Amino acid sequence: MRLNKILVNLGEGANLARDVGSRGDLRALASMLGPAFRGLVLQRGKGEALTSMKLDYAAAFDWRYRREFPAMARLYEAAKTSQWNASTDIDWSRTVDPDDAERPLLPDSFLPMAELPGFKNATPAERNKQVHSLLAWLLSQFLHGEQGALFAAAQVTEAVPWLDAKLYGSTQVVDEGRHVEVFHTYLTQKLGKLYDINDNLYVIIDALMTDSRWDVKFLGMQIMIEGLALGAFGTIRQLTGDPLLKDILRYVITDEARHVHYGVLALRNLYTHELSEKERREREDWAFEVALLLRNRFLVHEFYDEFYAHAMPRARWNQTVTDSGMMVFFRKTMFKRIIPNLKRIGLLSDRVRSRYEQAGLLGFEHGKAAPELTAEDLLDDR
Numbered sequence: 604m605r606l607n608k609i610l611v612n613l614g615e616g617a618n619l620a621r622d623v624g625s626r627g628d629l630r631a632l633a634s635m636l637g638p639a640f641r642g643l644v645l646q647r648g649k650g651e652a653l654t655s656m657k658l659d660y661a662a663a664f665d666w667r668y669r670r671e672f673p674a675m676a677r678l679y680e681a682a683k684t685s686q687w688n689a690s691t692d693i694d695w696s697r698t699v700d701p702d703d704a705e706r707p708l709l710p711d712s713f714l715p716m717a718e719l720p721g722f723k724n725a726t727p728a729e730r731n732k733q734v735h736s737l738l739a740w741l742l743s744q745f746l747h748g749e750q751g752a753l754f755a756a757a758q759v760t761e762a763v764p765w766l767d768a769k770l771y772g773s774t775q776v777v778d779e780g781r782h783v784e785v786f787h788t789y790l791t792q793k794l795g796k797l798y799d800i801n802d803n804l805y806v807i808i809d810a811l812m813t814d815s816r817w818d819v820k821f822l823g824m825q826i827m828i829e830g831l832a833l834g835a836f837g838t839i840r841q842l843t844g845d846p847l848l849k850d851i852l853r854y855v856i857t858d859e860a861r862h863v864h865y866g867v868l869a870l871r872n873l874y875t876h877e878l879s880e881k882e883r884r885e886r887e888d889w890a891f892e893v894a895l896l897l898r899n900r901f902l903v904h905e906f907y908d909e910f911y912a913h914a915m916p917r918a919r920w921n922q923t924v925t926d927s928g929m930m931v932f933f934r935k936t937m938f939k940r941i942i943p944n945l946k947r948i949g950l951l952s953d954r955v956r957s958r959y960e961q962a963g964l965l966g967f968e969h970g971k972a973a974p975e976l977t978a979e980d981l982l983d984d985r
């Protein structure tokens with residue numbers, strides 16, 4: 604890795620540490636430091652074929668096979684009847700043409716680079732190439748997130764103490780495997796381009812995979828990343844003109860709705876009745892830090908490196924992306940899905956309310972939480 608790249612990454616790592624440390628959340632800071640070092644400085648996951656992560660958690664066997672969680676059992680039944688086959692239920696014969704003006708991959712008005720000279724003054728072919736790459740970047744992050752979800756679902760299936768939750772978890776493992784399959788197929792067969800994992804996404808995935816507490820895995824994956832995914836999938840489904848991608852996202856969103864519901868069911872009792880107040884606060888701080896990471900740090904740097912690094916400093920690019928129509932829309936749909944669920948599981952107490960308010964995220968607190976949401980609500984997201 605070139606020295607200047609290391610320095611830029613170190614700077615970003617220090618910003619992250621300063622953000623977290625400045626609020627005095629030492630436990631949250633400690634749990635993020637290892638993942639941040641591996642993701643931002645060592646750039647794990649980039650340019651390597653395999654990354655191996657050391658894990659440390661306990662699998663819980665239930666020899667009594669108690670079926671004592673009826674709401675979870677109902678979710679398991681719903682999941683069994685909602686399975687689909689990615690290779691036969693989707694019509695993969697359709698072609699995807701980035702130059703088809705009738706069916707633009709993404710509309711110009713939402714692009715973060717729409718107002719930049721490097722886009723405005725480019726030829727139509729060059730503009731289409733950038734849009735194609737931007738979509739490939741976004742979907743590559745979905746793919747990497749789905750791989751994280753596949754492993755996290757397997758982990759929580761082992762670690763969760765209730766049999767009904769283990770049975771449900773087994774269906775999520777299948778769901779996430781199918782999501783890896785569809786995004787990988789679309790990226791490699793239809794777009795022909797695949798990007799490495801974004802370093803901030805790596806940090807979050809590493810943090811929840813390597814945490815030994817099973818509920819933190821649930822919190823990180825089922826509530827935070829799945830919330831992000833629902834927002835992002837809904838956004839792209841609304842925006843894209845490609846019918847094949849719309850179809851894929853409709854199927855995936857329907858599955859993800861169950862996954863967030865699973866997280867809320869598993870954590871609600873634990874956080875509101877079983878954890879000590881100190882332990883609950885630690886989760887509350889951790890969730891807030893991850894919310895800020897999700898809000899602030901998906902700045903499409905791999906795309907910037909390819910198309911805009913020669914033309915503008917990274918700080919200006921960051922501002923451009925943060926203010927863009929796509930990111931504004933995306934933040935809205937993402938937090939509309941995350942905040943009501945945090946409230947439902949007891950992680951939005953008066954103690955952190957003002958922090959969320961300062962970050963501009965409290966407006967979503969009266970939205971529907973996962974147990975009330977239907978797949979239709981999610982597909983209608985705007």
Ligand SMILES: [Fe+2]
Pocket residue numbers: 749752778779782859
């Ligand atoms: Fe998924």
Ligand SMILES: [Fe+2]
Pocket residue numbers: 752779829858859862
């Ligand atoms: Fe999921």
